Amino acid sequence: MTQLSNSISRSQVEQLVRQALSQQLGAGFAAAASSAPNPLVVNISARHIHLSQEHLEILFGKGAELEIQKDLYQEGYFAATQTVAIVGPRRRMIPNVRVLGPCRGETQVELAFTDTISLGLDVPIRISGDIKGTPGCVLMGPKGVVDLEYGVIRAARHVHMSPADCAYYGCSNGDKLHLRIESAGCTTVLEDVVVRENPEVKLEVHIDTDEGNAVDLDHATSVKLYVPESCKCKHS
16 A cells, blocks of 8 residues: 655645545535645535425326436435426526435425526525525426426525534534635635534535636635624724
8 A cells, every 4th residue: 555755745635635525526626724624615506406206206207206316415415317497487498407306395496697587587595495485487397397386596605514614614503604716817705605504514615607607616726715804994
C-alpha cells in the first residue's frame, strides 16, 4: 500500500478530498477546511418533482413504484428513472422532468425562475414542503394526467447541516447565511441561504440552475459559507 509523505501540505489534502467528493457528486463543488467537521459541498438542484404515491400511480399506472437511477448525495434519496412533462397555463411544456424519491405525502414541483417564466407561472420562493397557496400545473405521464391544484415552488437556496456543522458555523435552524463563490469573472455572494438542521444529513448547499449558471459553479475555484456580519452603521 502506498504511504503518503508526512510533508503533504494542507492544500494537497484539500485537493484529495475534493477529488474524492467530485467522483461521488458529479457536478457541483466541494471544499474541505482543516478545522471543519465536514467538507462543504455545493450542488445545483436542477428542476425536479416529488410525487405522492397516489399521483405516481395515476401517472405511471396502478401499483407503480419509483425505480432508482442514481443515488443522491444525501443518504436515502435518489433520482428515479421516471420523468414527467409539466404544462403551464400558456400550454407551454417542459418535458422529461426528473422524479426524485422516495415518494412524499404531497406532490411538489421545484423549478428555476427561467422555467417558471417559460411556463407562464408566478411562483413564490419557498422552503421545500411549504406549498400551501402556491400555483399548480398539469403533469403528464405515460399512463395518465394530474391537474395539480398547488405545489409548484422556486426552492429557496438552502444548506443542509448537522448539529456539529451548525456549531462550527455558529448558526441554527432557520438562520440565513451567505455563500461566496469565486469563479473567473463571476465571483458572487449569494445571501439568504437558509439553514436546514437535521442530525441525519451531510453538509450540502443547494442552489438552482439559474444561480449555478450565473456563478459558473462548475468552474468555481473556492466557496465560503459564513454568518453575515450585523450592520455596524449608526442610524438616527
